[in-house]
Amino acid sequence: MRVPLPLPALAATARAAGALSRLAGQGGGTTLPGKLLWKLDPGAVARLASRLPQGSAVLSATNGKTTTAAMTAEILRGKVRLAHNAAGANLVSGVASTLLAADHAELGLFEVDEAALPQVAELVQPRVLALGNLFRDQLDRYGELELIAERWRELVHRLPADAQLVVNGDDPQLGDLVRERPDAVVFGVDDRRHARPGGLQHAADSKHCVRCGAPYVFHAAYVGHLGEYECPQCGHRRPPLALAAREIELNGLDSTSFELAEPEGSRRVTLPLPGLYNVYNALAAASLSRALGASLDDVVAGLERFGAAFGRFERIAVGDRGLLMLLIKNPAGANEAIRTLVAGGAPTLAVIALNDAIADGKDVSWIWDVDFEPLLESLERVVVTGERAAELALRFKYAGFDAGAIEVLPSLERGLDRGLALTPPGAELVVLPTYTAMLELRRIVAERGYVAPYWEAA
Amino acid sequence: MSGLSAKRISGGGWGERGGPPNADRVRIVVGHLYPEYLNIYADRGNIAVLAQRAAWRGHELEVQVVSADDPLVPGAHDLLYIGGGQDREQALVARDLVSKRGAVLEAAAGGAAVLAVCGGYQLLGRFYRFGNGEELPGVGLFPHHTIAGERRMIGDILLETELEGERRTIAGFENHAGRTYLDADAEPLGRVVAGFGNDGESGHEGCRVGRAIGTYLHGPLLPRNPWLADWVLAQAIAHRTGEAPRFEPLDDQLEDEAHAVSSQRARARGGRF
Numbered sequence: 001m002r003v004p005l006p007l008p009a010l011a012a013t014a015r016a017a018g019a020l021s022r023l024a025g026q027g028g029g030t031t032l033p034g035k036l037l038w039k040l041d042p043g044a045v046a047r048l049a050s051r052l053p054q055g056s057a058v059l060s061a062t063n064g065k066t067t068t069a070a071m072t073a074e075i076l077r078g079k080v081r082l083a084h085n086a087a088g089a090n091l092v093s094g095v096a097s098t099l100l101a102a103d104h105a106e107l108g109l110f111e112v113d114e115a116a117l118p119q120v121a122e123l124v125q126p127r128v129l130a131l132g133n134l135f136r137d138q139l140d141r142y143g144e145l146e147l148i149a150e151r152w153r154e155l156v157h158r159l160p161a162d163a164q165l166v167v168n169g170d171d172p173q174l175g176d177l178v179r180e181r182p183d184a185v186v187f188g189v190d191d192r193r194h195a196r197p198g199g200l201q202h203a204a205d206s207k208h209c210v211r212c213g214a215p216y217v218f219h220a221a222y223v224g225h226l227g228e229y230e231c232p233q234c235g236h237r238r239p240p241l242a243l244a245a246r247e248i249e250l251n252g253l254d255s256t257s258f259e260l261a262e263p264e265g266s267r268r269v270t271l272p273l274p275g276l277y278n279v280y281n282a283l284a285a286a287s288l289s290r291a292l293g294a295s296l297d298d299v300v301a302g303l304e305r306f307g308a309a310f311g312r313f314e315r316i317a318v319g320d321r322g323l324l325m326l327l328i329k330n331p332a333g334a335n336e337a338i339r340t341l342v343a344g345g346a347p348t349l350a351v352i353a354l355n356d357a358i359a360d361g362k363d364v365s366w367i368w369d370v371d372f373e374p375l376l377e378s379l380e381r382v383v384v385t386g387e388r389a390a391e392l393a394l395r396f397k398y399a400g401f402d403a404g405a406i407e408v409l410p411s412l413e414r415g416l417d418r419g420l421a422l423t424p425p426g427a428e429l430v431v432l433p434t435y436t437a438m439l440e441l442r443r444i445v446a447e448r449g450y451v452a453p454y455w456e457a458a
Numbered sequence: 459m460s461g462l463s464a465k466r467i468s469g470g471g472w473g474e475r476g477g478p479p480n481a482d483r484v485r486i487v488v489g490h491l492y493p494e495y496l497n498i499y500a501d502r503g504n505i506a507v508l509a510q511r512a513a514w515r516g517h518e519l520e521v522q523v524v525s526a527d528d529p530l531v532p533g534a535h536d537l538l539y540i541g542g543g544q545d546r547e548q549a550l551v552a553r554d555l556v557s558k559r560g561a562v563l564e565a566a567a568g569g570a571a572v573l574a575v576c577g578g579y580q581l582l583g584r585f586y587r588f589g590n591g592e593e594l595p596g597v598g599l600f601p602h603h604t605i606a607g608e609r610r611m612i613g614d615i616l617l618e619t620e621l622e623g624e625r626r627t628i629a630g631f632e633n634h635a636g637r638t639y640l641d642a643d644a645e646p647l648g649r650v651v652a653g654f655g656n657d658g659e660s661g662h663e664g665c666r667v668g669r670a671i672g673t674y675l676h677g678p679l680l681p682r683n684p685w686l687a688d689w690v691l692a693q694a695i696a697h698r699t700g701e702a703p704r705f706e707p708l709d710d711q712l713e714d715e716a717h718a719v720s721s722q723r724a725r726a727r728g729g730r731f
Contacts, residue, residue, distance in 0.1 A: 136498065139633055144544040207494070213550055215494075356723070362614065363631045365677050368500030390716035394681040397712060398506040408712070 011037070011048075011100050031089045034096030045092065048099040049108060049124035054080060056108030056124045057292055060117045060152075061132025061168075063333040064281040065090065067273075068132060069111040070309040071285035075294055075302030076107070084109040088309075091116045095124065107292070114148050118155045129159060130166035130288040131174050132280070135224055136205050136369075137330035138361040145205055149173045156180060164291045168284065169239045170226040172206045172216065178239045185291055187243040187283040188228075190261075194248050194276055195220035195227065205332075211236045223277050224332035243287050245279050253324075253344030260286060260300070267300050273308055275340035277333070313337075315428070316451050321420055322428035323445065327438050328352075329360070331369040334432070338375045341430065346378030350430045351419035353386040353412060353437035360434040364388050367395050376401050381422065383407045385415025386437045412440050482703075484517045486694045489524045489535035492543075492551045496577055501541030503678035504575070507687045508537075515705055517695070526554040532564035536694040542576030542676060545635075548586070552594040555581055559597045566599055571693035572670035575679060579664070579672035580604045580636050600665045600672050601641040602656075610635045613729025615653025615675060616721050617663050621689060627651070628683050629720035630675030632729065638674075640665060647673050652728030669693040682716040684708070 015033050037044050049056055059068055066088050073084050083102030085094050090113045098110070112120045114134070121129060131152065136145050156165060156177050167174040169186035178184050199221050200207060206225045208215055214233035221227040230237040246266075247259040257270040258279055271282050286299045294302075308314055316323040326341065328334035341347065356362050376382075376399055384392040389410045397403045409415040416431070423429040433441055445451050490505065509519040524530055543551070555562075562582070566572055574582045583602040586594040596603075610633065617628040628648055637657040640646060646656070647664025655663035656674070664673035671690070673679065680687040688705050696702040 139498070144546075146544050146546050208547070208550065213546075362723075362727070363612075363633065363677070365500040365503070365631060368503035368506075368678055368681075369497075388716075388719060390712055390719055391682070393712045394716055395503070398503070398510050398681060400510070403709075403712065406712075408715070 011044075015100055031091070031093040031097055033100050034089075034093035034098070037096045037100060038093055045096045045099065046123045046125075048096070052083065052105060052108050054107040055127040056083075056110060057128040057130065057288060058108075058110050058112055058117070058121055058124060058126040059130035059132065059166075059284065059288060060112045060114050061284070062114060062135040062137045062330065063336075064132055064277065064284065065111040066309040067278065067281045067312050068130075068284045068288070069109060071281060071303060071306050072288050072292075073109055074306045075285060075289040075299050076109070076292070077302065079294065079298065081106045082109050083107070085111060086309075092120055092123065095120055115151075118151050121155055121159075125160075126163060128164045128166060128288060128291045129156075130284055130291075131177070132168050132284045133171045133224075133226060133332075134173050134205070135330055135332040136366070137332075139363060139366075149210075153177065153180075166284070166287045166291055168226065168280065169241055170222065170228070170280075172210050172225070172229050172236070172238075175229075175239050176210045176236065185242050185287050186239050187287045188238065188241045188245075189220075189222050189226070189248070189276070189279060189283070190228075190241060190244040190246050191248045191258075192220045192228070194250070195222060200225060209234060209236055223280060223336055226280065243283060243290070245283055248276070248279060250274070250276065250343060253340065258282075260296075262286075262290070262296070264296055267296060269300050269303050271303055272306060273313060274344060275313075275336055277336040277340075278313075316445055318420065318445055318448070318450050320425040321423050323431055324428050325431045325433065325438065325441070327435065328370070328432045329435055331366055331371075334370040334372075337432065338370070338372065342374045342378065346375065347430045348378060348380045349382070349419065349422055350375065350379055350432060351383045351385060351415055352392055353415060353431065353433035353441065354384070354388040354392045355386045355434050355437045355440075356388050357436045359436050364391050367392060370395075372396065373399060379405075381405045381407070383409060383415050383419045383422070385409050385412050386434065389415070412437060413444050416441055416444060482516075482699075484695050484698055486512055486517060486519045486536050486691070486698065487534065488519060488521045488537045488539055488694070489530065490521050491524050491530075491538060491540040491555070491578070492526065493523055493541070494525065495547040495551045496541040496543040498542050498544060498547075498577075500676065500678040501539070501575065504541075504573070504680045504687075505539065507678075507680040507684070508691060511684065511687055511708065512691055514708055515691075515703075517691075526551065530558045530561040530565070532561050533568050533570070535565065535570055536697040537571040537573065537690065538562065538565060540572075540574045540578030540582065542578060544577075545588075548577045548581060549594060552581060552586075552596075555597060556595050562597050562599060566668065566670050569669060569697045571690055571697060572599065572672075573690055574600075574670070574672040575676055576632075576634060576674050579674060580634075580638065582670075582672055583638065583665075586636060599670060600667060601644040602638050602665055604636040604638045606635050607637045607658075609731070611654035611658055611729055613653055613727065614720065614724040615655070615663070615728055616651040616724035617648030617653075617655075617675070618651050619648030621647075621666070621686075626685055627717075627721060628673075628675060628679075628686060629717050629724060630673075630677040630679050630683070631720075632674040632676070634674050638665075647671055652724040654729045658729075658731065669697070677720065682713060682720050684710045684713040 083105035165184040209231040212234040646662035
């Protein structure tokens, strides 16, 4: 048996490595200390987590993890000192790094990658586990959606009785978990006026009953397959909602407002973020915060003063022009970004960036499942950029978009500059990047002095 | 490169009709099997490529959905297309597909083209055997069977093939747990240059029986391999007219660039254990 180094010595070593990484210009060094700690002594992560006096909350979802965690942090701000992996480093190494850096934290707040969730939950033993949604995403990494769902079911099965489960009841895979945990806090949307006309979108997942396989009837589909579902064969249906969003108003690209209804009462919330998908994020954050003991007043106040998590929906002033950056990373998320963008006044120009690093997904076929068409209708010109720019060009060409109006510039810097050159002074350029393209674009504008690097902003 | 000067295409959505007037205009009828179940790797991208490339040659592509409980009439379709799904979805359609076995075999024997991708490729073999010994029966169009493996074979992949005596490459992405074993005398679609292929060992990928092609490659398959799209279209037209046409080349500069990047990815990071 290996005798572990004392924690303080381990922590100091690992932290020094992160500082060195930043000094060497190797990005944020947000995961390096944790990777080192994990290598030196795997048990140290659990020991660090167990020292948090108020324990930890862990949340996962295909879409909205970073935003939901950031909203929760805003709600809890000033009430409790957090260890929060705000820079989006959401594997074991990122959680370990966060624990290392947060000496005086009282509560852990961790967004965790879907595949890494069982392992992280095992290590930090969360007192609240929140599950937001499961969409097809990075199939090259995860294999099949069903495999992740199965691992989540096993995780919930092993969850200690005193841990609180929070689930999005509008996702059939997650709503079904209530069967095993009747004490789960279930949230969802309850406003059929905002159901997608025409029902499920092309790339919808979980269309068939998780129990018997028959196609669900969707009384309302809000975002992808999230909605009010019912199986006509076996009767599996959305569980009753403990926390619901009603009377939703979508105010273009500026804000959304909704009635937050829960057992203690109902409050109107104005969220300074656009899109129905952010209502889901707000519901998840509200349910998670309430499970952690936040008051309803704290929840409303926190949500109303929230600013977007970096790159998710971000406005950056670049000289006399603006950038509006919306992260795209899978069909469901991209469809919502596009739907929100078009509802807020469809642009005539966009820069769309596709990379294929591991964090983006090496398999780029997902772009063919995105409904870009509503955006293409208004676009007069599109600049495609990133390592797989040519694939994006094909996606648009075969959608019937004038190939002469597609500019292919694989260099992100050149793609960005071309977009800015085509944008008149005073106007805003819409940029839709995948994850690593978003980080790179932010780095480029940061180097020009327009925005703080992500590890400082976070 | 900027401002590509590709030909103008009228705006619109998927499967936009149009193109030059053509005295030999053919209406190509595609039977798309179970699109609501088997669509996981952007199968509609393949259909869009077929529709547009047909339209640019002055032909028309009509896609008919053939779903569970819909009858499949042999001879009604010039091309049968079947895409990929997860194990769960595949199990849901397998039973219905077996009830269409005779019709699929008769259609193929009558000269209809077939394009089967990933899960669809597996289901058109003799059977798929899961780890627990359970078997999904297949159609038996392709002389192969598939056995679930422990580790998924995921990654960029590049093939070399000689479909009509001409050496070409096919670039794509594969993601499958099943190992597909071809019969000894079966004709693979191609030889694996980089990646796993049918079973990760034989160096073979896909299968060809006459005008029918099955493959694990998605990405999707056809946008970055336009010559293969044209080959499939030509086979479908041959079913309709009795003769495969010789197409005029199109401006495939973007397609070639996408193919080059995809090939490079396979060579640099293609799947291997």
